[in-house]
Amino acid sequence: MVAKLEKEDHRRDADFSKAMHGQVNQAGYFAGFLGKDKEASAEAAKEYFKHWDGFEDGNETEEEKQKRLAEYATLTRHYYNLATDLYENGWGQSFHFCRFYPGENFHQAIARHEHFLALKMGIKPGMHVLDVGCGVGGPAREIARFSDCKITGLNNNDYQIARASMYAHKAGLENQLRFQKGDFMQMSFKEETFDAVYAIEATVHAPSLEGVYGQIFRVLKPGGVFGVYEWLMTENFDESDPEHRRIRRGIELGDGIAQMVRIEECIKALKAVGFEIEYQEDLAERPDPIPWYYPLAGDMKYCASLSDIFTIGRMTWIGRNLAHYFVGALETVGIAPQGARKAADSLATAADNLVEGGKKKLFTPMYLAIARKPAAH
Numbered sequence: 001m002v003a004k005l006e007k008e009d010h011r012r013d014a015d016f017s018k019a020m021h022g023q024v025n026q027a028g029y030f031a032g033f034l035g036k037d038k039e040a041s042a043e044a045a046k047e048y049f050k051h052w053d054g055f056e057d058g059n060e061t062e063e064e065k066q067k068r069l070a071e072y073a074t075l076t077r078h079y080y081n082l083a084t085d086l087y088e089n090g091w092g093q094s095f096h097f098c099r100f101y102p103g104e105n106f107h108q109a110i111a112r113h114e115h116f117l118a119l120k121m122g123i124k125p126g127m128h129v130l131d132v133g134c135g136v137g138g139p140a141r142e143i144a145r146f147s148d149c150k151i152t153g154l155n156n157n158d159y160q161i162a163r164a165s166m167y168a169h170k171a172g173l174e175n176q177l178r179f180q181k182g183d184f185m186q187m188s189f190k191e192e193t194f195d196a197v198y199a200i201e202a203t204v205h206a207p208s209l210e211g212v213y214g215q216i217f218r219v220l221k222p223g224g225v226f227g228v229y230e231w232l233m234t235e236n237f238d239e240s241d242p243e244h245r246r247i248r249r250g251i252e253l254g255d256g257i258a259q260m261v262r263i264e265e266c267i268k269a270l271k272a273v274g275f276e277i278e279y280q281e282d283l284a285e286r287p288d289p290i291p292w293y294y295p296l297a298g299d300m301k302y303c304a305s306l307s308d309i310f311t312i313g314r315m316t317w318i319g320r321n322l323a324h325y326f327v328g329a330l331e332t333v334g335i336a337p338q339g340a341r342k343a344a345d346s347l348a349t350a351a352d353n354l355v356e357g358g359k360k361k362l363f364t365p366m367y368l369a370i371a372r373k374p375a376a377h
C-alpha cells in the first residue's frame with residue numbers, strides 16, 4: 001500500500017515537472033526560463049510562498065512552523081522548481097559555497113571544496129557512494145572523476161534529476177553515475193548498500209537531522225563513512241534576539257528550508273543515530289583572507305578570472321537592479337512566468353541574509369563532519 005502511494009506521488013511529481021519545465025534542454029537558464037509553462041510555474045510559486053507570506057519577520061506560531069515541517073518535501077520540491085534555472089545561470093552546476101584562496105577563480109574553488117570532502121572521507125576507486133540531495137550533479141561529476149568511484153545521486157526534484165542525467169551523459173560518465181528520485185527521509189535503498197555517503201549543503205532541507213542521518217546510517221555498510229557540509233546556526237545565534245531570528249528566517253525563506261538548527265543539534269543527531277564522529281570543524285571559522293560569502297556580497301576585488309566578473313558582477317548593486325527590473329519586465333509582458341520576479345527577489349533576500357549571517361558569524365554553510373558507522377554493528 002505504502003509503495004503504491006509512493007509510486008502515485010512520484011508519477012504526480014513527474015507529471016508536474018514535465019508540465020512546468022517541458023523538455024530538458026542543454027542550453028540551461030535562459031532558454032529553460034522562457035520555455036516554462038506559465039500556469040504550472042504560478043502554481044509552484046503559490047505552493048512555495050504560501051508557507052512564508054506574512055511571516056517574513058520570523059514571528060509565527062508553533063502550529064505554522066509544524067505545518068511547514070510536515071510539508072518539507074513539497075516545499076523543497078517547489079523551491080527547486082523555481083530556483084534551479086536561476087542557480088545554474090548565476091552560480092553553475094554545483095549548488096554550494098566554498099572557501100577561496102587569493103588568485104583562485106570561483107569554479108576552481110568550488111571544485112576544491114568537493115575534492116576536500118572526498119579526500120577527508122577517504123573515497124577510493126571503485127567505491128559505491130551515495131550523494132544525498134545531488135542537485136543537478138555538479139559535485140557528483142567532479143568527485144566521480146577525482147576519486148574514480150561510482151555515485152548514485154538522490155534527489156526529490158524531477159527536473160534536477162533530468163538535468164543531472166543529461167549532464168552525466170554529456171560528460172560521458174554514464175558508467176559511474178546514476179540519479180534516482182526519492183525522499184531522503186524515507187530512502188528506498190536496502191540497508192548496508194553504500195561504502196560511503198556524502199551530503200553537500202542538502203540535509204538542511206530535512207525536517208529533522210536525526211531523521212535524515214538515521215536513513216544515511218541505515219544504507220551505509222558497517223565501517224562506512226559519512227561526510228557532510230551542513231548549514232547551521234552557530235553558538236553566537238541567540239533565539240531571543242529578533243535581529244538574529246530575522247536573519248535566520250531570511251535564509252530559510254530564500255533557500256527553501258523548513259527549519260534551520262544549531263551546530264550542537266547536528267552533532268547530537270549524528271551521535272543519536274549511532275555514528276562515531278571522526279572529524280568536525282566549522283570551515284567558516286578558518287582565518288581565510290577572502291570570506292566564503294564574497295560572491296553574494298558582489299565584492300569585485302576578489303575576482304580572479306573573466307568568468308568571475310560575470311558571476312560576481314551579478315551580485316553588485318547594478319547587477320541586482322538589472323536582474324530585478326529585467327525579470328519583472330519579462331513577467332509583465334508575459335514572457336517570463338508569473339511568480340518569476342517573486343522567486344528572483346526571494347533569492348536576493350537569501351543572499352542578503354546569508355551575507356549578514358556570515359559577517360555576524362551567526363550562520364555557517366560549511367560545518368564539516370566526517371562520521372563513521374561502527375564496523376561491528
Ligand SMILES: CC(C)=CCC[C@@H](C)[C@H]1CC[C@H]2C3=C(CC[C@]12C)[C@@]1(C)CC[C@H](O)C[C@@H]1CC3
Pocket residue numbers: 086087089090091094095096097201202204231255256314323347348350351
Ligand atoms: C539552498 C541550499 C541549501 C544550498 C544552495 C547554496 C547556494 C548555491 C545558493 C544559496 C543562495 C543562492 C543564490 C544564487 C545562486 C545559488 C545560491 C548562491 C544567485 C546568485 C543566482 C542568481 C540570482 O540572480 C541571484 C542569486 C542569489 C542567491
